[in-house]
Amino acid sequence: MLQVNHLCTSFFTDKGEVRAVDDVSLEVPAGKIVGIVGESGCGKSMTARSVMGLVRAPGKIKSGEILLDGRDIVRLSEHERCAIRGSEISMIFQEPMTSLNPVVRVGHQVEEALLLHEHVKKQEAEARAVEIFEAVGIPDAKKRLRSYPHQLSGGLRQRVLIAMAMICRPKLLIADEPTTALDVTVEAQILRLMKKLCGSGTSILLISHNLGVIAQVCDYVYVMYAGRIVEQADTFTLFDNPCHPYTKGLLDSVSSLRSGAQVLDTIPGVVPNLLHLPAGCSFSMRCGCCMEKCADLLPELHETEPGHRVRCHLFDKEEPA
Amino acid sequence: MSEVLLEARNLNREFPAGRKKKIHAVSDVSLRICEGETLGLVGESGCGKSTLGRLLIRLIEPDSGEVLVRGKPVTGLKEKEFSSYRRKFQLIFQDPYASLNPRMTVRDLIAEPLKTYKVCGSKEETTERVLELMKAVGVPGEFLHRYPHQFSGGQRQRIGIARAIAADPDLIICDEPVSALDVSVQNQILNLLRELQTQRGLTYLFISHDLSVVRHISNRVCIMFLGKICESGPVEELFQDPLHPYTRFLINAVLVPDPHRRSDSAELLKGELPSPVDLPSGCRFHTRCPYATDLCKSKEPAMQQIGGREVACHYPGVFK
Numbered sequence: 001m002l003q004v005n006h007l008c009t010s011f012f013t014d015k016g017e018v019r020a021v022d023d024v025s026l027e028v029p030a031g032k033i034v035g036i037v038g039e040s041g042c043g044k045s046m047t048a049r050s051v052m053g054l055v056r057a058p059g060k061i062k063s064g065e066i067l068l069d070g071r072d073i074v075r076l077s078e079h080e081r082c083a084i085r086g087s088e089i090s091m092i093f094q095e096p097m098t099s100l101n102p103v104v105r106v107g108h109q110v111e112e113a114l115l116l117h118e119h120v121k122k123q124e125a126e127a128r129a130v131e132i133f134e135a136v137g138i139p140d141a142k143k144r145l146r147s148y149p150h151q152l153s154g155g156l157r158q159r160v161l162i163a164m165a166m167i168c169r170p171k172l173l174i175a176d177e178p179t180t181a182l183d184v185t186v187e188a189q190i191l192r193l194m195k196k197l198c199g200s201g202t203s204i205l206l207i208s209h210n211l212g213v214i215a216q217v218c219d220y221v222y223v224m225y226a227g228r229i230v231e232q233a234d235t236f237t238l239f240d241n242p243c244h245p246y247t248k249g250l251l252d253s254v255s256s257l258r259s260g261a262q263v264l265d266t267i268p269g270v271v272p273n274l275l276h277l278p279a280g281c282s283f284s285m286r287c288g289c290c291m292e293k294c295a296d297l298l299p300e301l302h303e304t305e306p307g308h309r310v311r312c313h314l315f316d317k318e319e320p321a
Numbered sequence: 322m323s324e325v326l327l328e329a330r331n332l333n334r335e336f337p338a339g340r341k342k343k344i345h346a347v348s349d350v351s352l353r354i355c356e357g358e359t360l361g362l363v364g365e366s367g368c369g370k371s372t373l374g375r376l377l378i379r380l381i382e383p384d385s386g387e388v389l390v391r392g393k394p395v396t397g398l399k400e401k402e403f404s405s406y407r408r409k410f411q412l413i414f415q416d417p418y419a420s421l422n423p424r425m426t427v428r429d430l431i432a433e434p435l436k437t438y439k440v441c442g443s444k445e446e447t448t449e450r451v452l453e454l455m456k457a458v459g460v461p462g463e464f465l466h467r468y469p470h471q472f473s474g475g476q477r478q479r480i481g482i483a484r485a486i487a488a489d490p491d492l493i494i495c496d497e498p499v500s501a502l503d504v505s506v507q508n509q510i511l512n513l514l515r516e517l518q519t520q521r522g523l524t525y526l527f528i529s530h531d532l533s534v535v536r537h538i539s540n541r542v543c544i545m546f547l548g549k550i551c552e553s554g555p556v557e558e559l560f561q562d563p564l565h566p567y568t569r570f571l572i573n574a575v576l577v578p579d580p581h582r583r584s585d586s587a588e589l590l591k592g593e594l595p596s597p598v599d600l601p602s603g604c605r606f607h608t609r610c611p612y613a614t615d616l617c618k619s620k621e622p623a624m625q626q627i628g629g630r631e632v633a634c635h636y637p638g639v640f641k
Contacts, residue, residue, distance in 0.1 A: 039503035040474075153593045154366075183365035184530065185590040188574040192589065209503065212576030216583055235580045253504045254578045257511075257533050264512050264537070267505035270473045 001203045002028040002051070002089075002172050007064035009043075009050045018274045020046040020059065022227040028172060033194070033204045035218035035235070037211060037250075039271055043227040044207045048174045051205070052091050053081045068172070087117040090165035094177040096157035100149040107145025110164045117168050132163045136193055155186035159193070166197065173197065174205045179213060191217050211254050215239055220307075223247050226272055226282035229301065233308040243310040245287045281313065289314055323356040324391065326492060326524050332376050332386035344597045346372040348548040349386075351624075354492065359518070359525040361539030361556065363532060363571070365594055369548040370528045374494045377526065378410040379403060408438045411485040415497035417477035421469040427480055428465045431455065434487040454483040457520075458513060475506035479513065486517060492524045499534060511538060532575050536560055544568050547597055547605045554630030564627060564637040566610050604635065612639045 009021040021043045028034045036044045049055050051066055053073070065072045073084060090113075093099045101109060110132070111125040120128070126145065133141035136159045149157060158178065165173055175194065179187040195217055198204050208214055214221055214235065221238050223231040223246065231244040242248045249267040256265040269286040278284055284294040294313055301309045302317065332350045335343040346369045354360045364370045375381040377388055379395070387396040390406055398406075411434075414420040421430055431451045434440075441447040452462050458479040460472075469477055478498060485493050495514065499507040515538065517523060529535050535542060536556055543553040544567065552565040563569040570590040577584065592609050595601050603620050607613040616635050624633045 039505065155593045183594070184532070184574040185365065185570060186593055188576070188584070188589050189591075191576075192585075195585075210576065211504070211578040215578045215580045216576050239578070239580050250504060251578070253508045257508065257537050258578075260537075262515070264508040266508040266512065270475060270506065271503070 001030045001069065002205070003067040004047075004051065005065045005067070007047065007050055007066065008062040009046050009055055009059060010062050011059045013058060013275075016275055019227050019277075020274065021050060024064075024224075024227075024229055026222055026229070026232075028203045028205050030171075030203055031198065031201055032219045033198050033206055033217050035206045035208060035214040035221045036224055037208055037214050037221060038224035039209060041271055041274070042224040044209075044224050045176055047224070048091065048176050048205065048207055052085065052089060052174060053078075054091075083117070086113045086165075086170070087168040088170055089172045089174065090168070090170045091174040091176065092158075092161045092165050092178050094180050096154055096161055096181060099161055100157060102149050105146055105148060106152070106160045107147075110145070110160065110167055113164065114167050128167060129163070132167050133159075136163045136166070137189070138163070154182055155189065158182060158186075158190055162190075162193065162197075166202070170202065172203050172205065174207070176207045177209070178206070180208070180210070187213075211250060223250075226277060227274060228282065228311065229309075230283065230311045231309065232301075237305075237308050241308075243304060243308070243315060244283075244312050245289050245314075246283045249286075281311070323358070325353045325389075326356045326391060327354045327377060328352070328389040328392075329373075329377060330387050330389070332373070332388070333384045334372060334376055334381060335384055338598050342598050345548050345600055346597065347376060347383075350545075350548075350550055351386075352543055352550065352553070354524055354526055356491075357518075357522055357524055358540040359527050359538055361535035361542040362526060362528045362545060363530065363535050363542060364545035365530060367594060367597065368545045369597070370545050371496055373545070374412075374496055374526060374528050378407075378412070378492075378494060380412075408488045409491040411488070411490040411493050413478075413481050413485050413493060413495045413498045415500055417474050417481055417501060418469075420481055421477060423469050426466050426468055427451075427455070427460070430469070430480060431483045431487055434484055438488040440488055450487075451483075454487055457486070457517070458483045459509075473506075474502050475509060478502065478510055482510075482513065482517070486521065486523075489521070490523070492526065494526045494528070496528045497530070498527075500529065500531065507534070514538065532560075532571060544571065547595065547600065549605060549633065550624070550631075551606065551634065552630070552632045554628075558628075558630065564630060564632040565606075565634045566612055566640055567606050569640060604633075612636060 004026045007021055007024045011018040011020055024047055038044045050061055055061060061074055066074050107129055110129045114120055114125045114128055129145055130141045138144050138159050179190050206218060218235050220234050222229050225246050231247045242251050252265040267286055272282055278295050280295045280297045281299055284290045291313060299311050299313045301311045302315045303309050304315055329352050332347055334347045335345055338344045350373055362370050376383050387394050395403060395406060428451050431454055432447050435447055435450060441450050455462055460476055460479050499510050527538055539556045542556050542559050543550045546567050552568045563572060573587045590609055595608055601608045602618060604617040604622050607617040622633045622635045624631050
């Protein structure tokens with residue numbers, strides 16, 4: 001479905017080049033939910049924005065290819081991209097409060113994509129909007145089309161955004177922290193809705209910092225740290241058998257919170273500044289298993305078992321003597 | 322049980338919401354915080370938990386009800402008389418980016434409460450004390466003259482904590498202190514809070530929407546829904562055997578970070594928080610409660626004692 005190969009996105013700032021996304025390759029198969037997990041500033045949102053073609057200056061996609069059904073969309077013109085955006089790939093953002101136009105009725109905002117991409121008549125667009133509102137669980141769909149965003153709660157606004165993203169039946173939905181701004185009870189509702197959408201044939205690339213969200217809905221997970229993928233595996237393998245010290249640290253942090261331990265496990269230190277990354281492994285300064293070569297030599301993404309890759313020198317293959 | 326440090330009796334607070342309407346932010350809330358404990362306060366956004374926290378230390382005045390500190394009512398006191406209590410109550414805020422003045426250095430930020438409460442005599446003594454506090458919260462002393470923007474979120478939160486403990490308080494109200502932080506840093510701050518509590522005998526009111534965090538740090542918990550406390554009790558009892566339907570739904574909605582325990586079939590709460598302007602009649606939870614009866618629609622349940630717990634529901638434990 002979606003295949004990203006060696007994507008590099010950088011920001012060229014006064015202080016130097018910030019490599020927000022560094023050599024990221026990932027794949028979203030049809031009908032699956034694929035997750036990217038990582039802490040703030042690790043490049044997960046930039047990866048999503050690169051796929052959508054929403055990288056703004058001074059940012060730029062430096063190299064790599066993004067294949068949607070085999071077609072490279074990096075090299076498309078802005079005009080050609082517009083034709084894809086919304087109809088084949090669409091995206092939902094974190095803040096349901098700020099992603100809607102406050103002075104336009106939500107019905108119109110949802111129908112807009114349909115009128116633009118499929119050139120349908122106004123009446124048909126409205127019928128489809130009612131249909132999609134019902135599908136995403138908005139009660140009183142017909143009446144709600146005439147609401148303004150401020151008249152809706154956070155959960156309903158997020159549903160409107162999902163409806164907006166889904167109305168042209170895209171093949172791929174990119175969801176950037178779709179539930180972070182919502183309350184727990186509503187978060188669970190929205191995640192269940194996303195699973196339902198996936199069941200009806202849409203692939204989803206889900207970006208989240210919350211390991212709970214990832215564990216609950218994703219089929220396959222990529223862990224990002226400082227712009228690079230450090231581990232990738234199917235969800236069960238990743239949670240059962242994490243290999244990278246960073247993934248382990250993250251999982252231990254979360255599980256010790258639930259275990260009743262008096263002192264919680266932490267990862268010492270803080271995320272490094274992307275302007276001054278070490279030449280080697282970017283996690284080496286915080287890593288408990290750091291070896292001599294870690295600071296100078298960037299580890300490769302090794303395959304430890306089929307479908308499970310780790311970027312860490314601990315898993316270097318023995319060199320043949 | 323140790324001495325009650327702070328007690329609230331029937332606190333009420335409304336805010337005007339235009340055209341004669343009112344937001345019922347906190348209604349008839351009573352609670353006790355004992356010396357040395359951590360009381361967790363949980364609820365969804367807009368349920369009044371932050372307002373309650375501010376009412377307790379009189380950053381907001383209640384419309385009615387009273388607050389007692391070690392048994393003495395403080396609600397009617399003039400600001401001047403209350404100021405000796407102020408020093409004993411401090412706050413830690415959610416947003417470590419917005420709660421520090423960007424134009425002050427770390428030294429000045431931490432020295433501010435020391436000056437306000439005249440803790441130190443001379444400049445040198447102040448600086449020395451600031452360095453001590455920085456050490457206590459784990460910010461290296463060489464950063465004394467740096468500005469907030471030069472720190473990460475976790476370190477800023479540490480500076481906020483140093484400010485809160487500077488005047489040697491009894492009670493700290495932690496208002497979502499880790500919600501804005503990444504997982505790995507969140508745990509560092511939680512460990513620090515606990516360490517400081519043991520060292521300094523602090524009492525915490527810990528406001529959060531994250532049940533896992535509250536379960537870890539609290540001794541007792543109050544669950545709030547739409548301005549009222551619907552259930553309270555010792556933390557493990559409450560989590561293992563919730564009595565109020567809302568508590569159970571909250572616990573069910575927690576996303577377990579384990580793919581083997583997916584909650585695909587767990588019952589989810591329908592709908593969303595009703596508006597605090599137009600409150601539902603009777604029990605405030607009845608519009609979302611699958612067990613609601615006619616009684617729930619007409620009569621507001623009173624708080625009742627069950628063992629060491631308190632619950633405001635006509636049918637506690639109805640879902641069992």
